[in-house]
Amino acid sequence: MSLLVIENVRKSFGAFQALGGVSFEVPERSIYGLLGPNGAGKTTLIRCINQITAPDSGRILLDGVPLKRSDVRKIGYLPEERGLYKKMKVGDQALYLCQLKGLSKRDAMVALKYWFDKFEIASWWNKKVEELSKGMAQKVQFIVTVLHEPRLLIFDEPFSGFDPINAELLKNEILELRDKGATVLFSTHNMDSVERICDSITLFNKGANVLTGAVSEVREQFSGAHFKLGYRGELDGLKNALGTEWTLEELKPTEMFRWAMLHSASKEVMSNTLLHEILQHVEVGHFSREIATMNDIFIRVVKESSEKENSTEAKPATPKA
Numbered sequence: 001m002s003l004l005v006i007e008n009v010r011k012s013f014g015a016f017q018a019l020g021g022v023s024f025e026v027p028e029r030s031i032y033g034l035l036g037p038n039g040a041g042k043t044t045l046i047r048c049i050n051q052i053t054a055p056d057s058g059r060i061l062l063d064g065v066p067l068k069r070s071d072v073r074k075i076g077y078l079p080e081e082r083g084l085y086k087k088m089k090v091g092d093q094a095l096y097l098c099q100l101k102g103l104s105k106r107d108a109m110v111a112l113k114y115w116f117d118k119f120e121i122a123s124w125w126n127k128k129v130e131e132l133s134k135g136m137a138q139k140v141q142f143i144v145t146v147l148h149e150p151r152l153l154i155f156d157e158p159f160s161g162f163d164p165i166n167a168e169l170l171k172n173e174i175l176e177l178r179d180k181g182a183t184v185l186f187s188t189h190n191m192d193s194v195e196r197i198c199d200s201i202t203l204f205n206k207g208a209n210v211l212t213g214a215v216s217e218v219r220e221q222f223s224g225a226h227f228k229l230g231y232r233g234e235l236d237g238l239k240n241a242l243g244t245e246w247t248l249e250e251l252k253p254t255e256m257f258r259w260a261m262l263h264s265a266s267k268e269v270m271s272n273t274l275l276h277e278i279l280q281h282v283e284v285g286h287f288s289r290e291i292a293t294m295n296d297i298f299i300r301v302v303k304e305s306s307e308k309e310n311s312t313e314a315k316p317a318t319p320k321a
Contacts, residue, residue: 003028003183004049004152009058011044018044019055020207026185026200031178033194033215034187035294036204037302042187043080045204046154049185050077062152073102076150080157080187084129084137091125094144101148108147115143119169134161142170146177153177156187171197191295195219203298205305215294222292222300225269229278230257230286238281257285 002025011019019041026032034042047053049060051072060067062074085093091112098108116122119139129137138161146153155174159167175197178184186198194201194215201218203211211218239248245266251259262274275287 001028002026003063004185005059005061005064006045007059007061009045009048009055009060011041011048011053011055017207019048021058022202022204022207022209023058024202024209024212026183028183029178029181030199031174031184031186031197033198033201034185034204035189035191035194035201035298039206040204041207042204043156046077046079046156046185046187049152049154050075073148074151076145076148076153078141078145078153078155078158080160084141086128086130088129089125090121090127090129090132090140093129094140097144098147101144103148111147112143115147119143135163135166138162139166142173146173146182150182152183152185154185154187157189158186159188159190159193167193191293191298194294201294203301205302206309208305210305211297211301218297219291219294222297223290225262225264225266226290227262227271227274228286228288228290229260229262229282229284230254231260231278231282231284232257233282235260235282238278241277241281259286261290 004026006022006024009019009022010017022041022045034045036042044053048055049067051067051069062071088096094112095105095108098112099105103111113122116125121136121139124132124136124140129140132140138158142158145155153174158170158174162170171193174184174186186194188194198215200214201212202209213221235248235250239246242248242262245264247263249261249263251261253259271287271289275284278284278287
């Protein structure tokens with residue numbers, strides 16, 4: 001079942017079309033990646049979901065019904081632009097923001113103590129926000145985003161400003177929140193984090209979604225027959241056996257093995273059959289299929305989408321008879 005449904009959402013600012021009919025569904029208890037280059041429309045859509053601005057047309061459904069003002073309590077939003085008041089003390093500000101989310105002062109204090117202890121930041125309670133590093137402030141804002149246990153969490157570049165240790169901490173917290181029942185909409189340019197935590201994605205370009213699907217299926221869709229081989233011996237016999245269907249690209253050797261990449265245009269290659277053939281000719285120390293990375297897919301799809309749009313715009317209109 002889908003918690004969030006986006007149906008043909010359009011939004012323009014004057015002559016600029018930020019969203020040109022975007023549609024996708026976010027399943028419950030999943031982490032859904034919202035990807036795209038700068039200016040693709042991701043932030044505009046997030047603002048529509050948070051009711052900061054309204055779409056010109058289309059619908060946004062939460063739990064199967066159109067989004068309404070009271071649904072703000074069901075949503076936790078961590079924006080890319082940090083919004084803490086620099087002169088306030090950390091604890092006072094966290095308590096204030098939690099009460100805005102509908103928690104009583106008592107419940108907020110109990111929950112904040114739990115999270116501050118968990119993130120090992122209890123000593124920051126009486127510090128002013130301006131004394132914190134960007135990463136420290138990000139931890140505080142993450143806490144007040146998730147503390148009221150919203151069903152939908154929206155994170156816009158959540159790892160920005162974090163060192164690798166704290167980025168790993170945050171990643172594990174996001175996974176745990178999903179496992180406890182939250183649904184996460186995750187906007188980022190970090191394709192490595194997409195591969196590590198996202199279940200599904202939608203890729204935007206120029207206000208339109210140009211690719212949607214499960215991460216594993218998308219990577220498989222864009223992965224051809226490319227295999228990395230670490231071997232001992234000579235490739236001449238293998239080259240003759242594989243024929244013209246295959247291209248063998250020799251790589252820089254290492255102390256242990258010689259290396260090569262095997263490429264084929266065929267979509268019907270069976271790994272076990274190929275490995276059996278290779279073993280007839282060389283001693284194999286490493287054999288693996290190269291799966292397309294989300295970074296490669298991002299670059300390829302955005303480039304192809306832009307080229308297609310530019311080609312359409314440049315095509316002269318057909319004169320009327």
